[in-house]
Amino acid sequence: MKKILYNEIDGFKIIVGEAALIVDPEATKKKVGNSIENTEEFKQQKKYADEMNNHWRMMAQSEESYKLAEKQNNKKKMQEHEDNYYYHRKKYKELEKQLHKLAPIINKKRSELFKENEVYFEPSKNEIHVEDAQCDRLINLFMKNSYVNTEGKIIPDNRGIYYSKDKEWSRHEITKIGVDPQIDWIKEKNLTSDSKEEIYEQFELERIANLSPEDKLKEAEQLKVKVTSESVYMKHELEIKEDPKATEKSRKYYKEECQKIDDLYGIK
Incomplete structure (x- = not known):
């Protein structure tokens, strides 16, 4: 997973x-529960541990009995208890070795159970x-x-600006993924130069038409200031070239361009 x-x-x-x-260790531990205790390896480990505890008790008992026999100077009993002590000690050590051999097997089994029951x-x-x-x-x-x-599912990304034409151009914008453009929509970057020019002219006329009379006059005056600068530049250039009609030509240019601006903004 x-x-x-x-x-x-x-x-x-x-x-x-x-x-x-x-992995959630606590939830996994809860799921595994007592499963490890039901394995043969764990049962054998418990058996060895119980037997070792029993031999340990017998060793302690033999040691106490040896001390008592020693006080009584009963050498026969002392030997019996000493032999008994070493017998249980030997058994304890043998079981300890078996327990050590079993430990990695049980740890592996525990790891397998945790792996199989991961939460x-x-x-x-x-x-x-x-x-x-x-x-x-x-x-x-x-x-x-x-x-x-x-x-x-692959989600299309068609976000961007589109245009379509039915007598006039219309602008569309897709702002979300997973939306398909209509079949007659043209993406902005795929427009031809002529189409871009048509769109600009149409939208500029629409923008100007929506201006207030005051804003139309303001924009027109700003454009005429630009035309004035162009006319002055034209006159100076023509004079440098010693054109005798420098003033006449620059004035004509100025009047024609200003008339275009007035026509564009509907100023009479």
Whole structure:
């Protein structure tokens, strides 16, 4: 199992990466429960431990009995208790070796049980848990496409400005992923130079038409200031070239351009 990370974009759960799952040790321990105690290895370990405890008690008992026999100067009993002590000590050591051999086997068994019964922390916000194969499939799609949702569907990204023409040009904008443009829409970057010029002229006329009379006069005056500068520059250039009609030509240019501005803004 792995987890897929995603972000909510325009109502879609869009994949942004993957991550390994994190095991919840307490929940796993609870799930495993007493399973380890039911294994043959654990039962054998308990048996060895119980026998070792018994031999340990017998060693302690033999030691006490030896001290008592020593006080009584009963050498026969002293020897019996000494022999008994070393007998149980030998058995204890033998069992201890067996227990040490069994320890790694039990630890391995415990690890296997924990691995088989792993419980993962619940998915956090913007996470889902999926099988490894499903995760690999989704990430493969994610690496090849900009927007893939958690169900493995490729979400189109058509965001941008579009134009369509039916007698006049219309402007459209797609602001969200997963939205398809209408069949007659043309993306802004795909417009021809002629179309761009038509659109500019149409929209500029519409913009001017929506201006208040005061704003029309203000814009027109600003444009005429520019025309004045152009006329002055033209006159100076013509005079440098010793054109005898420098003033006449520059004035004519000024009047014609100002008339165009008045016509454009509807000024009479």
